[in-house]
Amino acid sequence: MRRLMLLLLVALGGLWLVSYFFPQIERIEVSGNVHYSASEIMALADVAPGDPLLWVNTWRLRRLAEDPWIGRVRVIRHLPDTLSIKVWERTPAIVEGNTVMAIDGTVLPNVPEETKANLVVLSGWGPSRRDEALELVALLEGFAPEVISYSPGGFDVRHARGWLYTPSIDLLKEHWGAFVSQQGGQVSVYPWGVSALP
Structure with missing residues (x-):
């Protein structure tokens, strides 16, 4: 039983480590932005091509979500390599x-x-x-x-x-x-x- 738990922990650790390197973001699509440019949205979201796709989460996007111009934000991962960021800016x-x-x-x-x-x-x-x-x-x-x-x-x-x-x-x-x-x-x-x- 102890051996099985150890094997399971090693497997999960390996998956976690692999997810940092694959899949990576190659393309970022930004939509809904008017006040901010796409590059400003990406900077606020703290994402860039080459980042691990599976590691984009709400904690990482908090700066974007807390910006006064941003009313709502939705992020969708499109495997294998695309991240879509949809924002609803306040007017x-x-x-x-x-x-x-x-x-x-x-x-x-x-x-x-x-x-x-x-x-x-x-x-x-x-x-x-x-x-x-x-x-x-x-x-x-x-x-x-x-x-x-x-x-x-x-x-x-x-x-x-x-x-x-x-x-x-x-x-x-x-x-x-x-x-x-x-x-x-x-x-x-x-x-x-x-x-x-x-």
Whole structure:
């Protein structure tokens, strides 16, 4: 029995050692990347041609998975020699001062100035309403919001079709049908309904 265990351990050790040298990565396919280049994704993933294919694991990819630009990552090994890395990058959605955020609130570093110029601008005073503003951006996506200003009293939103005032997101959702039925102009949402001016 002891001999069998020793033989099994030696065999497993041999397989482990062989897996370090074969199969090796000869080709790396990167997809889904926009902000980062393929070589930057490979550097963040800490993989390169010649690395052992079977040794690519979540521990090794942690730097890539923890990067703020990366929302999700999936790695597939294609035997005998190909590694596929699929990433889902976060997209800049809103800028507040010099801080750029994705729609999930993740702060994104190193955003090009030309990208910042096309984002929804957030400003305001009083307690921060950043999370609500991000939810508002997602809700109003079809209206192309441009500027959101907040205060303790509510939100003023300039969008491609006009202007909106709402005290809260919940009230806007409650009166969504009435808001959508208005075609442009200035729309104000109140607890009792919606008013509109051309």
